[in-house]
Amino acid sequence: MKGKRTVTPHPLPLGFFAAIYSAGGQPDPACKAGIERYFAAKSAKPALITVRSKNGAALQLFLSQGCRVSEADANGCFACSFPSNERIDGCGFEARGKPAPGRSYTLGFSRKTGELELRLDEFTPLQAWHARFGGTTAISNDLRCFRYIGNPGFDETALRLMLAYMSLPPVMSVIEGVRSVPALHTLKLSPGSLEPKLVAHPVKHFPALQAETSVANCARAFAAEMDKALSRMITPQINYVCFSGGIDSAYLAWRLRELGAACHLVLYAFEAGGRAVRDARSMADTLGFPLTVIDGADRSDSRMLAGIPQYYEFPFGDLGTLVSLHLAQGLAQLAPAGANVWDGTAADSLLMMAYNDPYWRRLYRIPLPLRRIAAWLYEHFAWSCPGKVEYALRTIWRTVHLPHPYSICVAKTPPSDRVMRITDAERSRMIELCESHIMNLFRPQFSITQKRSILGIFYRSAQVSTKGASALRQLGLLPVYPYMHREPLGASLSIPPEVKYLSAHRKPILTHDMESFFGPELLYRPKSGFAPHEGSLLEVPEMLTALGDELSSTTNPLNHLCDMRVMRRAFAVVRQGVGTDTQIHKSLWTYLFTTLWLRGTAP
Secondary structure (H helix, E strand, C coil), rough: CCCCCCCCCCCCCCCCCEEEECCCCCCCHHHHHHHHHHHEEEECCCEEEEEEEECCEEEEEEECCCCEECCCCCEEEEEEEECCCCCCCCCCCCCCCCCCCCCCEEEEEEEECEEEEEEEECCCCCCCHHHEEEEEEEEEHHHHHHCCCCCCEEEEEHHHHHHHCCCCCCCCCCCCCCCCECCCEEEECCCCCCCCEEEECCCCCHHHHCCCCCCCHHHHHHHHHHHHHHHHHCCCCCCEEEEECCCCHHHHHHHHHHHHCCCCEEEEEECCCHHHHHHHHHHHHHHHEEEEEHHHHCCCHHHHHHHHHHHHHCCCCCCHHHHHHHHHHHHHHHCCCCCCEEEEEEEEEEEEEHHHHHHHHHHHCHHHHHHHHHHHHHHHHHHHCCCHHHHHHHHHHEEEEEHCCHHHHHHCCCHHHHHHHCHHHHHHHHHHHHHHCCCHHHHCCCCCCCCHHHHHHHHHHHHHHHHHHHHHHHCCEEEHHHCCCCHHHHHHHHHHHHHHCCCCCCCCHHHHHHHHHHHHHCCCCCCCCCCCCCCHHHHHHHHHHHHHHHHHHCCCCCHHHHCCCHHHHHHHHHHHHHCCCCHHHHHHHHHHHHHHHHHCCCC
């Protein structure tokens, strides 16, 4: 992309809210003071709304820009949706109609009963949290806000799981006493109950699709459900599409075109003059959409590292985070405030992830004593010597460490687990939370193979999209991830695996009708991942310097949780920069990102 200028993030992300709920009496003054301190630290002025019910319950709501408010329910229900792409000047709000459908959060408060509901309608990468302070419950979609309320400590179990698995299971957070609201759930608070209640919203099942054997029929049914999700979110203004030229983003752009949306494609290029750019331009010409290329050579990793506490509402681990942040900044230069930014993340988890499931099941047939020997060899000798032997032993290690499908979707960074020495109780707790708040979204009709897909969306896709979603909202743009929405999610999970994984291309549901539009030469060309060509950001000098400083620091809040001898050995392996395995990089990056987030978000 030609031209450079500084992009300044907003003090608070688009659609930020914080709420104080009191079932009766006065809200905890310390809770309100903490939220006000957070706004002051961000140099932001909130829109403050106070609503009371007939039975004495009260809701104090603090809003930033991008929150839509309505108060037109026949039962006197007050509702908000976050974020909205309807522009709200300053920190004001508008009362008009019902909350827009398909938004990440909907908050409802009944003036009649005093009941409060916070609903996460889609499998969103964005999150919400709640915590109890005396007789008051604080709720927010920004975990950083809770660091200003009551001077809380860290949840060390959560931090250990974060470092081992790159993200947390549902309900947990790294801040002591703060719990998350899982996607596709509603948090309910009422005057008659001291404890909050979580209600799950199971994914819709399509019986006709489960019995379907035709790829063509399944592809058409999936397209119809995808179009429903897209239609809810399309705006008459320009819709900006993150476009790699791969199958997932090409399908998304194609469906938007079929629905008559005005789109602008945006490509992040690691080689501005490479073949990937030329092929993407050809696909853009076929679609009839303009294409803008953002040059990855303009990225400054030191500046991106410094921005982590400013751009991200909660810690996680993904090697593409700084690249996604650079892409978001490029989009902010191109798109007007409040514009939709469409992203094709989660298609792999829905339509390809379980393609090799039979291979993993064969691994579990190897006698457990033999797998344990291989796991021991991996932990004590092979993990720091990348190669085919290391890969084979690491794969077997995963089958010993966790049951299927957790071994595939969660246990992806074995060095971290060795550093943290995760206990059996902690593994059991993680699985229990996933079973209760992810697997319960399935109806019994879904096949067991599909469970790997939904777990992959939570532990892989939602994490991957977080690296872009948080940055985009902080820059005043609205991220949209249609593959995670209810309709395509349910349709994909209802398609029989033998149909969904039939083709060698592994995504026949997307490519069946799209192949004739783009042509097989463009659609099936080799495509690299969303990472620099040097293999990992950890191999650039700025990252190595920052990581080395933290590993030797006496004030790092994570070092007492880690086996620092193993951490320094992993760092030495990465610093060699020759053939190092990406799993080691992921472990160290999660440690660095979490450290910088904890340091930078302190009051």
